[in-house]
Amino acid sequence: MDLRAVSKLLYQLKLATQETTTKFERETGFSITRYELLLFLQEQGECTQTVLQNELQIDSAAVTRHLKLLEEKGYVVRKRNSENNREVFVKPTSKALTDLTTCQNEHEQTQANLLPLDDQEGAALLELLTKLVK
Template identity: 30%
Template sequence: MHSRIGFLTYEISHAIRQRFNREMENMGLTHAQWRALVLLSENENCRQVDLADKLEVKPITLARQVDLLEEAGLVCRKKDHEDRRAYRLELTAKANSIMQELWAVADSVENQVLGILSADEEALLLDLLQRIKAHITEHPFVHGR
């Protein structure tokens, strides 16, 4: 039997992102921008390059997203006092209120997706996924098992 978990988790993740993006259309934000806002809210005043690393994207890709978020009044770039080539990012007050709306949309999408599971099944799924994530994070990939 061939491995299917990677393909299946990718397809589920893709479907969830599509639903989220459809829900977010009226707010003018994408899933990628929401991820940037969430990670920035957890890492306030971080350097732009460090946020790109956490998001696992190239700095130039994040720079474009930050440009859009800055134009929307959600993020503020400030010069890094320690490295004049770098910028530090902060959420604005407007972003903090929008984050509440984003979390409500995310909760709604998650409820739609997990609605077919009982509360016990949902808890078990979450536990299993967290264990898998912890395992693959703690144990680097070794070819061939």
């Protein structure tokens, strides 16, 4: 690919990201990052902020900001490790688990509006984006 084609591709990717994340947030009431964070906690249970940072591939300050907002909304509980004061454990609350389930059930029908791809196209796009991120 020449530089112009790469530039055009990256610009379209930027526009698609802006459009789809805005739609997602409008539909669900969650930012995509906080939603992914909560889903990870739902699957894993309690873990450290460092594990979340590594999973989401964002810096520690960003994880702290997201967790502060989620804690204020009653979605997570944070506590310091009594044996290592620098380590913070995070776990989802029952409110978070209930609201995630409700969100998933309510928005099952709107998924096509959020990402108008069939399963095969979605899987192919995920594979390509994962390759770009690595």
